[in-house]
Every structure is written in C-alpha cells, then in structure tokens.
C-alpha cells in the first residue's frame with residue numbers, strides 16, 4: 199500500500215510462473231548476473247553520485263550489457279533500480295556499508311522489460327514464462343512495475359497494480375474491537391463475537407528460533423553466524439512465526455470488515471500496539487469502504503460502559519460495577535466502551551457520521567512505525583485519541599513481527615487470495 203495516491207490502493211499480485219522447459223537454468227543464470235550487475239551499478243552510482251537516468255546510462259549501460267550480458271531493456275531496469283537503492287541509502291543519515299542485494303530478483307518495467315500476453319510473461323532477452331497460479335480478480339487494472347523472484351526452486355512474478363478506493367458509507371452504528379494476547383473480541387450492544395489470536399502459535403516458532411540462536415551464540419560457538427545451515431533454520435522459524443501472525447491478521451480483519459459492511463457499521467479500534475493487525479484492519483476496511491474510527495485506549499476496560507463508574511474485579515477477567523451492577527468480562531467491557539467512545543466521536547463531528555474521524559489512507563503507510571495520523575482539531579481535545587508507546591508484553595515480544603516493513607499487500611492464489 200502506498201500513500202502517494204490518495205484515491206488508490208496499491209496492491210501486488212503474486213503469480214507463480216514457470217519458464218519454458220529447458221530454459222530455467224538460463225534464466226537463473228541471468229538473474230545471478232543481474233544481481234552482480236546491480237551490486238556493481240549501486241557502487242558506481244553512489245561513487246559518482248550519478249543519480250539521474252542520463253548519467254547512470256552513460257556510466258553503466260554498455261558495461262551492464264557487455265560485461266554482465268544483460269539484455270538492453272533489463273540493463274536499463276538494472277541501473278534504474280541502482281539509482282533507487284542509492285537514493286534511499288544516501289537519504290539515510292545512519293547509513294552503514296553500501297547496500298548489497300542478496301536475493302535473486304529482477305526488477306522489471308511493464309511494456310519494456312516484461313509484458314503479459316495471454317497466459318504468459320514475456321521477458322526481454324527472449325524468455326517466456328507460463329503463469330501457473332494466478333489471482334485473476336484484478337486483471338482489468340493495468341500492470342505496473344514487477345519483480346521476478348526466484349526462491350526455493352520456484353519463480354514468482356509480483357506485479358504492482360492500483361485499484362480505486364471505494365467511497366465510504368455513512369455508518370448506522372459502530373462495531374468495536376479489542377485484542378488481548380489470547381483473543382480478539384468484537385461487537386457492540388447487539389453483536390458479540392470473539393476469535394482466538396494466533397499469538398501463541400507464532401510464539402512457539404519464535405521460541406524455537408531463539409533457542410537455536412542462544413545455543414549457537416554461546417562462547418563455544420562464536421562462529422555461529424557463519425554457519426549457513428543454522429542461520430537458515432533460524433530464519434525459517436522466524437518467517438514461519440511471522441507468516442502465522444500475518445495470515446491470522448489478514449483473515450480476522452477481513453471477517454471484521456465484512457461483518458461491518460453487512461450491517462453498515464463503522465469499525466472502531468483502539469490505537470493498537472498490534473500494528474500488523476491494525477494495518478490489516480485499516481486495509482480491509484479501506485478496501486470495502488468501511489469507515490474506521492480510532493479510539494483513545496485509556497481506561498477502556500476499567501470503567502463501566504453504562505454509568506462510567508470505576509469497575510471492580512470479580513474473578514478471572516470479570517468485572518463488576520459497584521453502582522449499577524453491570525457484570526461482564528474485561529474484553530466485553532472494553533468493546534462496549536470503545537463503541538461508546540466511537541459513537542461519541544461520530545456525534546461530535548457535527549452530525550455527519552463519516553468524514554473527520556475516518557482516517558485517511560496515509561494512516562497506514564507501512565513505515566509509520568507507530569505514529570498514526572490522528573484526526574486533528576475537531577471535537578474537543580479530551581476525546582481525541584492519544585498514542586501511547588507502552589512497553590507492554592506484546593511490544594516487547596512481538597516487535598520482530600511488526601518491525602518488518604510491509605511495503606505491499608500481496609495477493610496470492612488459492613488460500614492466500616481468499617484472505618484479502
């Protein structure tokens with residue numbers, strides 16, 4: 199998802215592709231040469247500050263073609279990518295060593311170095327790849343830049359597309375949600391739903407990774423970083439944990455957004471430290487035109503949702519109001535309070551139930567790192583949500599999952615595509 203175009207959602211369509219029989223080896227060879235060429239080009243661009251296409255072309259084009267044997271269009275994409283990498287490196291005040299590309303990836307320009315024809319991808323240099331797995335729902339939107347990726351013996355093409363954002367309806371009510379380590383609870387005065395989170399499951403793999411890491415980082419194994427196999431296994435466990443969280447967040451977010459849409463509710467959520475989840479909630483809502491209302495998280499599970507008195511503990515995760523007698527579990531109280539706050543915010547914005555409280559898409563730029571835009575100004579400061587960076591349980595342990603920048607929404611096929 200990008201923040202550049204306000205009315206558009208950017209998505210990446212992931213396709214499984216397979217080269218014509220007998221040409222796979224040749225293609226991976228090209229990708230290896232491309233990787234070397236790109237690393238060379240990055241150095242040259244940085245050393246010479248050749249950040250314009252013209253200068254980079256002069257310095258690199260013929261070398262990339264002749265020394266590295268890249269087809270001309272791919273050579274152009276190569277120095278174009280090198281400029282992008284160099285720019286972002288130069289922009290970083292804390293830059294370390296010159297960046298080096300390690301994965302096997304080709305960055306491609308639509309109509310230049312690649313085109314989609316029927317069920318095939320044509321690469322410049324005469325390669326043809328058959329599309330074997332494809333989510334066709336977005337076929338009618340034009341293809342933009344793409345990446346060809348080679349991983350674990352398979353080729354994937356990731357094509358970027360932009361789709362228009364649907365406009366948001368005027369909500370008839372609010373669907374509130376609250377998350378704890380075990381469960382995500384959502385509902386309102388009428389709806390009561392809860393689902394298990396995937397955190398336990400993800401933690402299992404995270405722990406496996408940490409165990410390995412610990413074992414091999416002891417003094418006796420101080421060379422563990424060089425042991426490729428161990429590193430690979432650690433990476434595998436980390437990725438597995440990350441994927442579990444990601445899949446769960448996508449799926450539950452879609453369910454919530456769809457439920458909200460069916461009843462024409464807005465979705466109210468706290469400023470979650472569960473960033474992956476809030477990312478997906480916002481994204482699914484944007485995609486379906488569901489208004490989103492971020493709500494101040496303070497005290498949502500300590501005051502009574504019907505009379506605002508301070509609640510007292512009443513057994514495991516249960517709360518009771520000493521004044522009006524309301525008795526509920528913690529999460530349900532939080533949901534009701536969030537619903538109430540959201541309704542308050544809606545009414546405060548001058549009777550219009552949509553505009554100022556619905557966050558813009560810029561709220562969910564991937565690199566925001568916990569600094570969501572807040573609707574500003576209106577409605578009296580006391581009700582406007584503030585963002586707390588609390589070093590709570592989740593943040594400490596889950597930082598790994600959320601610190602990985604998520605640049606695009608990936609639409610896959612099969613089970614994955616159904617999650618979006």
Ligand SMILES: [Zn+2]
Nearest residue numbers: 502505519522
């Ligand atoms: Zn009460």
